[in-house]
Amino acid sequence: MRERDEPPSEGRRRRVHRGRRWRVPPPGWRRTVALRRAAAGLLAVLALGLLAAPGVAPAGTPVLVAARDLAPGVALGPADVAVRTVPLELVPVGALAEPGVVAGRQVVGGVRAGEALTDVRLLGPVAAVAAAGMPDAAGVPVRLADAGVAALLTPGTRVDLVAAGAADGAADGAVSGSAGGGGTGESALDGDRSAARVPGGPEPRDAAAEPAVLAPGAVVLAVLPAPERTAGAAPVVVVALPGELAARVATVSLREEVTVTLR
Numbered sequence: 001m002r003e004r005d006e007p008p009s010e011g012r013r014r015r016v017h018r019g020r021r022w023r024v025p026p027p028g029w030r031r032t033v034a035l036r037r038a039a040a041g042l043l044a045v046l047a048l049g050l051l052a053a054p055g056v057a058p059a060g061t062p063v064l065v066a067a068r069d070l071a072p073g074v075a076l077g078p079a080d081v082a083v084r085t086v087p088l089e090l091v092p093v094g095a096l097a098e099p100g101v102v103a104g105r106q107v108v109g110g111v112r113a114g115e116a117l118t119d120v121r122l123l124g125p126v127a128a129v130a131a132a133g134m135p136d137a138a139g140v141p142v143r144l145a146d147a148g149v150a151a152l153l154t155p156g157t158r159v160d161l162v163a164a165g166a167a168d169g170a171a172d173g174a175v176s177g178s179a180g181g182g183g184t185g186e187s188a189l190d191g192d193r194s195a196a197r198v199p200g201g202p203e204p205r206d207a208a209a210e211p212a213v214l215a216p217g218a219v220v221l222a223v224l225p226a227p228e229r230t231a232g233a234a235p236v237v238v239v240a241l242p243g244e245l246a247a248r249v250a251t252v253s254l255r256e257e258v259t260v261t262l263r
Helices: 029-052 125-132 243-255
Strands: 014-017 020-023 061-066 081-086 138-143 158-163 212-224 236-241 258-262
Touching: 125 138, 125 212, 125 236, 138 212, 138 243, 158 243, 212 243, 236 243, 243 258
Parallel strands: none
Antiparallel strands: 014 020, 061 081, 138 236, 158 212, 158 258, 212 236
């Protein structure tokens, strides 16, 4: 009984509240609670400020992507592309970022919506080099003699370019080298041109009327539709060829009808 009558020490003082015992708060507890509340308020204000900040951009690299499914050979416009932010480690090599760079350019092959646009996906020298596998490759536009043949071609198809009947001197550049660098480099008409007329014998074959293989193994880059204003015109087929051969094919195609054989 004596122990209960003795007043407890200051450090071990206890009180009874509604049948429960609780410890007296230590000195300065009000200050600690006030500081915690102030810190919580500052963090809440900072979070709201970050959410409302207009200039804060998500981390990543801007990349140009297709805004919709694109058909092969379509000319790109503002509604066809969009800029997306992609993590740096996922950005493909040669990715494009500015919409103005691709305005009016044709795509090589079909492109799915959301697919990143790179330099090899657009018609141009980079796509020609990648398709032909040669550093001096170039894209050559050729209008085929038969519009129905163009419907059989797709980007990536390997074809042989054939002149239906080259005029004198036009087929001098016809070689048997391919876009991949193969072939012997001989003229397709060397045998016919070497034929001499024998007195009293049959007339030699007219080499000018014989078809000539201009470029075997050319790679189709794109099939461009014919202009609407040109009724009945065949589509233009763009093929990738080595530099020297590309110049010869372009020259012959201006004067002679050109067709292709499929490989």
